[in-house]
Amino acid sequence: MTSQPVVTSAGGQPVDQGFSVELGHDRPLRLDCGVELHRFTMAYQTYGALNADKSNAILICHALTGDQYVASAHPVTGKPGWWERIVGPGKPLDTGRYFLICVNVIGGCMGSSGPKEINPDTGKPWGLTFPVITIADMVRAQARVLDYLGIEQLFAVIGGSMGGMQVLQWAHAYPERVFAAVPIAAAARHSAQNIAFHEVGRQAIMADPNWAGGNYLEKGTVPRAGLAVARMAAHITYLSEPALRRKFGRKLQDRNRVTYGFDADFQVESYLRHQGITFVERFDANSYLYITRAMDYFDLAAEHDDTLSLAFEKTPVRFCVISFTSDWLFPTWESRDVVRALNAEAANVSFVEIESDKGHDAFLLDEPEFDRTLTGFLNGAARRRGLPA
Amino acid sequence: MNAPITLSRVPDTRVDLLLIADMIPSRSRVLDVGCGEGDLLHVLSTQKDVDARGIEISQAGVNACVTNGLSVIQGDADIDLVDYPDQAFDYVVLSLTLQATRNPRKVVEEMVRIGRHAIVSFPNFAFWKIRLQLLTEGRMPETELLDEPWWETPNIHLCTIRDFEELCRDLNLVVERRVYLNRGGKATWFSKIESLGNLFAQQGLFLLRRA
Numbered sequence: 123m124t125s126q127p128v129v130t131s132a133g134g135q136p137v138d139q140g141f142s143v144e145l146g147h148d149r150p151l152r153l154d155c156g157v158e159l160h161r162f163t164m165a166y167q168t169y170g171a172l173n174a175d176k177s178n179a180i181l182i183c184h185a186l187t188g189d190q191y192v193a194s195a196h197p198v199t200g201k202p203g204w205w206e207r208i209v210g211p212g213k214p215l216d217t218g219r220y221f222l223i224c225v226n227v228i229g230g231c232m233g234s235s236g237p238k239e240i241n242p243d244t245g246k247p248w249g250l251t252f253p254v255i256t257i258a259d260m261v262r263a264q265a266r267v268l269d270y271l272g273i274e275q276l277f278a279v280i281g282g283s284m285g286g287m288q289v290l291q292w293a294h295a296y297p298e299r300v301f302a303a304v305p306i307a308a309a310a311r312h313s314a315q316n317i318a319f320h321e322v323g324r325q326a327i328m329a330d331p332n333w334a335g336g337n338y339l340e341k342g343t344v345p346r347a348g349l350a351v352a353r354m355a356a357h358i359t360y361l362s363e364p365a366l367r368r369k370f371g372r373k374l375q376d377r378n379r380v381t382y383g384f385d386a387d388f389q390v391e392s393y394l395r396h397q398g399i400t401f402v403e404r405f406d407a408n409s410y411l412y413i414t415r416a417m418d419y420f421d422l423a424a425e426h427d428d429t430l431s432l433a434f435e436k437t438p439v440r441f442c443v444i445s446f447t448s449d450w451l452f453p454t455w456e457s458r459d460v461v462r463a464l465n466a467e468a469a470n471v472s473f474v475e476i477e478s479d480k481g482h483d484a485f486l487l488d489e490p491e492f493d494r495t496l497t498g499f500l501n502g503a504a505r506r507r508g509l510p511a
Numbered sequence: 512m513n514a515p516i517t518l519s520r521v522p523d524t525r526v527d528l529l530l531i532a533d534m535i536p537s538r539s540r541v542l543d544v545g546c547g548e549g550d551l552l553h554v555l556s557t558q559k560d561v562d563a564r565g566i567e568i569s570q571a572g573v574n575a576c577v578t579n580g581l582s583v584i585q586g587d588a589d590i591d592l593v594d595y596p597d598q599a600f601d602y603v604v605l606s607l608t609l610q611a612t613r614n615p616r617k618v619v620e621e622m623v624r625i626g627r628h629a630i631v632s633f634p635n636f637a638f639w640k641i642r643l644q645l646l647t648e649g650r651m652p653e654t655e656l657l658d659e660p661w662w663e664t665p666n667i668h669l670c671t672i673r674d675f676e677e678l679c680r681d682l683n684l685v686v687e688r689r690v691y692l693n694r695g696g697k698a699t700w701f702s703k704i705e706s707l708g709n710l711f712a713q714q715g716l717f718l719l720r721r722a
Contacts, residue, residue, distance in 0.1 A: 442577065443584075461584055465591065468599035468625075470562070472577045473584035475570060494578045502580020 139197050140167035140190055142233050145266050151228075153262075154419075157253035161242050164267045165233025166190050166225040169209060170217035172273070178509055179273045180215065181264065182224040183281030183288035186413050187353075187405055189232040190224040193217070198404045204486060214497040219509070220277065227288075228263040229255040229413055231406035238339065238406040250336035255412055257284070257420040261291045265299070275299050277507055278500065282306035282485035283452065284413070287420050290460065293439045294422055302440040302503040304496065306485045307449050309456035310430050310463070311421035316451060319359055320414040323352030327407045336408055349407045350398030357397045362448040362481030366390060423463075430463035437464070440506070441471040442499040444485075444492065451482040472499055525550065527696035527716065531604060531630055534688065534718055535561060539601035542566070542626065544588045544618075545608030549576035556581065564600075566591060589613045592621035600626040607656070607714070609633045610666040620682060623721045628687065632716040635691075637671035637709045655694055656713055672708055672715040679719060688718035 142165040145151070150158040167190040172179060182192050182205070193209035195202060209215040215222055226234040229252070237252040244251075268276070279292045279300050286308020293303040327333055330348025334341045358366075370390040374380065377387065386392040426432035441464055445457035454475050464471040474495045478484040485492065504511070528551045535541060537559045543551050546565030549572075555561035565583035567573045576583035584591075588605065589612050603626030605618065610633050612618045622629035634656040644652035651661040657669070670678075672691065679686055691712030693699045701707035708715070 440582065461586075462591075462594045465584070465594040466596060468596055470564065470582050471584055472582045473586075474574055474577050475585060476574075477570070491574060495574060498578035498580050502582070505580065 138167075138194055139233070140165060140194075142166070143267065143270055145263075145270065149266075151259075151263060151266065153253050153259045154256040155254050159235065159253070162228065162235040162263065163233065163239065164225055164228070164235070164263055166223060166267055167192065167194060168224075169193050169222040170220055172221040172271075176273050177275070177277060177507065178219065179221045179223060179268075179271075179276050180278045180280060181268070181276050181292070182209075182215070182222055183260075183264075183279065183285035183292075184224055184227065185281070185283040185285050186356075186417065187401070187410075188285065189230065190226045191232075192222065192224045196404065199400070207486075207488065208493060208496070214493050214500065215280070219504075223267075223271070225264045225267050227255075227260040227413065227416075229260070229409060229416065231409040234263070236406070237336075237408035237412055247339040249339060249408060252408070252412065254415060256416050257287050257291050258295065260416065261288055261295055264288070264292075265296060268299070275301060277509065278302040278304060278503065280304040280306070280496075281308070283308060283482065284417050286452075287312075287417065290422055291420075293437060293441070294433045297434075297437050297439055300439050301507055302442070302500070304442045304444065304499065305457075305460065306444045307446055307452045307457075307482055308460075309452050310423060310433070310460050312417050312419075313456070316359075317418045319356065319451075320418055322355050323414060324411050326351040326355065327410060330407075333407060336411075338407070344402070345407045346399075346402045349402050349405065349410060350395075352407075352410060353401040353405075354394045354398045357394060359451045360481055360483040362450065362479055364448065364479040365481055368479070369393075430459065431466035434464055434467050434469060437467055437469050439469070440503050441469060442495070443471060443473045444495060445475045446478045446480070446482070446484040446489075446492075447475060448479045449482045449484065525696055527632060527692055527714065528554065528606060530690060530692070530696070530698065530716060531606060531632065532559065534630060535559065535602050535604075537561065540599075541602045541604060542595075542600045543604045543606070544592065544622070545605060545611075546576065546581075546583060547572050549579060549581045549583060551604065551606065552576065552581045552583070553579065588618050592618065592625060595621075595625040597624055598627055602626055602628045602630055604630045606630075606632045607634065610669050612668065615668045615670075616678060616682070619678065619684075619719075623682075623684060623719060627720060629719045630717070631675075631719065632692075632714055633670065633675065634666070634714050635672045635709065635712050636669040637673065638713050639710050642710075654713070672705065672712060675715060675717065676705065679717070683722045684719045685722050686717055686719055688716075690716040692716055 146162045150160045193203040193206045211218045226232040229236045231238045237248045241248045279289045281289045286305035289305040327348040330345035332343040333345035373389045375389045375392040380387045422433045423430040445454040461473045540562045543565045552563040555563045566586040573585045603622040641652040691708035692714045
C-alpha cells in the first residue's frame with residue numbers, strides 16, 4: 123500500500139492533487155455484482171488535522187459528478203472546490219476543528235479505480251469491462267480507506283444527493299463506525315422518474331458514434347456531444363422552474379430578436395450548452411454510465427421486504443435529514459420517508475426542510491438557513507461526542 | 512438525582528415547563544410533542560442529561576431547535592406519533608398542545624403507548640374567568656392562555672380539568688400526578704381538590720400511564 127501527496131502543475135499553477143492509495147492486496151474488495159477486486163486504487167483529499175484519539179473525522183461523500191476536491195482547486199479546471207462555501211476555518215465544516223476526508227467514489231474518474239483507469243491485469247483501460255458498481259460498493263471502498271487511515275469511527279458522514287445515498291448506506295452498513303449522519307437532498311431509493319432521467323443521459327452517450335461501444339479511450343475519440351447532452355438534460359433536473367425564470371426568463375443571448383434558426387437564441391440555451399461543454403472537459407463518459415447506474419440500483423428497503431426501518435434497526439447513529447422545498451429531483455417526501463423509518467426505530471433524528479427556490483442544487487449554493495442547521499446539528503453532536511468546542 | 516430546577520438557572524423558561532422538567536428524572540428518554548422552539552428540550556438536555564427529542568409542526572420552530580443542537584423533526588402529533596414503536600420513551604410530553612390537535616383522545620392513547628409515562632398540560636376551559644366572561648358577555652372568552660379570537664385560534668378541542676379526568680377514566684389510564692396551575696404557571700394551594708382546581712386553575716398538568 124502506498125499513499126503519496128502529489129503536487130503537479132496545471133496551467134502553470136501548482137495544484138494539490140491529494141492522496142491516492144492502492145488497496146486490496148491483503149483483502150480483496152467483493153462487489154455486489156460478485157466480482158472481487160484484488161488491486162484497486164482510491165484517491166482522496168483531506169482538510170484539517172486528525173486529533174490524537176482520531177475522533178474528529180468527517181467523511182464528505184460527493185455527488186454524481188462531484189469529486190474529492192471539496193475545498194481545493196480542481197486539478198483539471200482550476201476552479202475552487204465544490205463545497206468551499208462551507209468547508210474551511212470557521213465555516214460550518216470547520217477545518218480548525220474537524221478532519222475532513224473526501225474520497226473519489228470507486229467507478230469515478232478523478233483517480234480512484236474506474237472505467238477510465240488501466241486494468242492492472244491487461245494493461246489497457248477498463249472501459250466497459252470494469253465491473254458494475256453500487257452505492258454499497260462505493261461505501262465499502264471508502265471504509266477500506268478509513269481502515270488504511272486507522273480511523274475506527276467517523277464523527278460524521280455528510281453528503282448531498284448521491285452523497286446522501288452513501289450517507290444512508292454508511293449508517294445502514296456500518297452503524298458502529300458512524301456517530302452522526304447528515305443525508306442532504308437524498309432518498310433511500312432512486313425513484314422511477316430519476317431512473318428515467320438517467321436513462322436519457324446514458325442513451326445520449328451511447329448514441330454518440332465517438333463512444334465506440336465504450337472503447338473510445340483505445341480508439342482515441344471522446345463522445346463529447348453525447349456526454350454534453352447527458353449533462354444538459356441532467357442539469358435541468360438540478361434546478362427549478364422559478365430559479366430558471368429568475369435567472370434567465372425568456373431573455374435572448376447577445377441579440378435583440380430571435381434569429382429564426384437553431385442557434386442559441388435564448389440565454390438558457392447558451393447556459394446549458396456551456397454546462398455541457400465544460401463538463402466534458404472534466405468527466406469521463408463511461409464513469410457517467412457507471413455512477414448513474416449505481417444510483418438507479420440504490421434501494422435500502424429492498425433487502426428488508428420493503429420495510430425501510432429494518433435497514434436502521436436499533437441504530438445508534440444520530441441523524442440530521444435535510445431537504446429543500448423546491449427540490450423536485452429528491453423531493454421532501456423522500457426525506458420524510460427516511461425520517462418515518464427512523465422514527466419507527468425511535469432513532470435520534472432531526473429533520474429540517476429548508477425554504478429555497480434553487481431546486482436540488484440548493485445544497486451547493488448560498489442558503490444561510492442550511493448553514494445554520496448544519497452548524498447547529500454538528501455542534502450538538504460534538505457536545506455529545508465530547509469533542510472540544 | 513432529580514434536583515428541582517430553579518428559575519434563576521433558566522430565567523427565560525415558562526414556569527409550567529420547569530414543573531414538567533421536575534417530573535422527569537435525569538438521563539431518561541423523552542419525546543416532547545409540540546416542542547416549539549425547544550425550551551423544555553434545552554432544559555432537559557443541558558441540566559438533566561436527558562436524551563431529548565422533539566416534534567414540532569412549525570418549520571421555523573424546528574429550524575430554531577436544530578440550529579441549537581436539539582434533535583427535532585417537523586411533524587404533527589395527529590399524524591406522526593403512530594410511527595413510533597411501543598414504549599420507545601420514558602416520558603412523552605404534550606404541553607399546551609392537546610387542545611390544538613384534531614383527535615386529542617387518539618393523541619393521548621398514542622402517548623401512553625409510545626411512552627412509559629405521558630405528561631399532558633392544557634388550558635382549563637372551566638377556569639372561573641372563562642365562565643364569567645361567557646356568562647356576563649355572552650362571547651367567546653379570551654384569557655392569557657387563550658388569547659386569540661375564535662376565528663383564528665388553533666385551539667379547536669378545548670376541555671376542562673373534569674373533562675380530562677373523565678377521558679383518563681375512559682382510556683383506563685392511571686393518573687400518577689395532577690397539578691393545578693395558576694395564571695403564572697405555578698402550582699396552586701388547592702392542588703389536591705378537583706372541584707376547586709376545575710374552577711380556579713388556568714391549566715391542568717397530568718402525569719399519566721397505562722393501567
